[in-house]
Amino acid sequence: xxxxxxxxxxxxxxxxxxxxxxxxxxxxxxxxxxxxxxxxxxxxxxxxxxxxxxxxxxxxxxxxxxxxxxxxxxxxxxxxxxxxxxxxxxxxxxxxxxxxxxxxxxxxxxxxxxxxxxxxxxxxxxxxxxxxxxxxxxxxxxxxxxxxxxxxxxxxxxxxxxxxxxxxxxxxxxxxxxxxxxxxxxxxxxxxxxxxxxxxxxxxxxxxxxxxxxxxxxxxxxxxxxxxxxxxxxxxxxxxxxxxxxxxxxxxxxxxxxxxxxxxxxxxxxxxxxxxxxxxxxxxxxxxxxxxxxxxxxxxxxxxxxxxxxxxxxxxxxxxxxxxxxxxxxxxxxxxx
Numbered sequence: 463x464x465x466x467x468x469x470x471x472x473x474x475x476x477x478x479x480x481x482x483x484x485x486x487x488x489x490x491x492x493x494x495x496x497x498x499x500x501x502x503x504x505x506x507x508x509x510x511x512x513x514x515x516x517x518x519x520x521x522x523x524x525x526x527x528x529x530x531x532x533x534x535x536x537x538x539x540x541x542x543x544x545x546x547x548x549x550x551x552x553x554x555x556x557x558x559x560x561x562x563x564x565x566x567x568x569x570x571x572x573x574x575x576x577x578x579x580x581x582x583x584x585x586x587x588x589x590x591x592x593x594x595x596x597x598x599x600x601x602x603x604x605x606x607x608x609x610x611x612x613x614x615x616x617x618x619x620x621x622x623x624x625x626x627x628x629x630x631x632x633x634x635x636x637x638x639x640x641x642x643x644x645x646x647x648x649x650x651x652x653x654x655x656x657x658x659x660x661x662x663x664x665x666x667x668x669x670x671x672x673x674x675x676x677x678x679x680x681x682x683x684x685x686x687x688x689x690x691x692x693x694x695x696x697x698x699x700x701x702x703x704x705x706x707x708x709x710x711x712x713x714x715x716x717x718x719x720x721x722x723x724x725x726x727x728x729x730x731x732x733x734x735x736x737x738x739x740x741x742x743x744x745x746x747x748x749x750x751x752x753x754x755x756x757x758x759x760x761x762x763x764x765x766x767x768x769x770x771x772x773x774x775x776x777x778x779x780x781x782x783x784x785x786x787x788x789x790x791x792x793x794x795x796x797x798x799x
Contacts, residue, residue, distance in 0.1 A: 464661070481503050506545075534546060547595060605631070615652055631664060646681050663687050
C-alpha cells in the first residue's frame with residue numbers, strides 16, 4: 463500500500479488518532495508492538511494558526527513515529543489551509559483531515575463528522591488543502607451523519623476527486639457515536655466501488671486478531687486502523703500481525719508483563735511532560751483499561767486511578783504484580799464501549 467510515494471508495505475496497521483490517548487508514550491508502546499503508521503492526536507486548526515503552544519505540542523514528532531501523520535480539524539476552509547501549512551513545517555510524512563470525530567465539542571463548531579452534513583464544503587476544503595501543501599493528504603470519516611444519510615460511497619468518490627491519497631473509514635454514523643456495531647459492509651462497498659483507486663483503510667470494533675481477520679476478509683481493505691482496542695492493549699498490533707500471518711493466536715501477556723509495560727509508559731509520560739503529576743494524570747485512562755477481567759480487582763483499580771504520586775502508583779503496581787503476576791490477562795469479554 464502507498465500513500466503518495468510513501469510505501470507502507472502489505473496490509474499496514476494504523477494507530478487511530480485519539481484525543482488525550484495517542485501522545486508520545488502511548489504511540490511509542492504501540493510502535494514497539496508492531497503498529498506501522500502513527501497519527502497524532504487531532505489538532506484544532508484555529509488553535510494552530512493562533513500559535514497556542516499546548517496545541518503545537520501535539521505535533522511534536524519523534525524518530526520512532528515514522529511514518530506518521532498530523533491530523534487537523536476545523537470548519538473554516540481558510541483556517542484549515544493555513545493549519546495544514548503549519549503542520550507541514552513539522553515534517554510529518556503526510557497530513558490527515560479529521561472528518562469523523564463525533565464528539566459534541568467538535569461537532570458544535572461544524573468540524574469533524576459535522577462536515578458530513580455538507581459534502582460540497584468537505585470537497586472544497588479538501589481540494590484547497592491538497593493544493594496548499596506538498597505532502598500527501600489523507601482523510602478519516604464515517605459512514606454518514608445518521609441512519610438515513612449513509613452517504614459514504616459518494617463522499618469517498620468526492621474525496622478521491624479532491625485529491626486525497628488514502629481514506630480511512632470508521633464503520634459507524636455520527637449519531638451512533640461508539641454504540642452499536644460497526645458496519646463493515648459499507649466499507650466494503652467503498653473498497654469494491656470500481657471508481658475508487660486510492661487505498662481504503664478500515665476502522666471500527668477491532669478488539670482482537672480474529673475480528674481483524676474477519677473484517678479484512680469481509681471488506682478487502684488495504685489496511686486496518688485500530689483505535690480503542692489498543693488502549694490497555696498496545697500489543698494488539700503484534701497479535702493481529704501474527705494471526706494474519708500464521709492463523710495462530712499469541713498467548714496473552716501475564717500481569718507481570720503488563721505491569722512492566724505500564725511502568726515503561728508511565729516513565730515516558732513523566733519524562734515527556736517533565737512533571738510527575740501531569741504524567742500520572744495522562745496515564746489514568748490507560749490505568750483503567752490495562753488489567754481487564756482480573757478477579758477482585760476493583761479496589762486495586764481505584765487506587766491506581768486515585769494515585770497522586772509516583773510512589774503511590776509504584777506501590778499499587780508492585781502489589782498487583784505480587785498478587786496476580788503469573789495470571790494471563792483475558793481479553794475475551796473486554797468491551798470497547
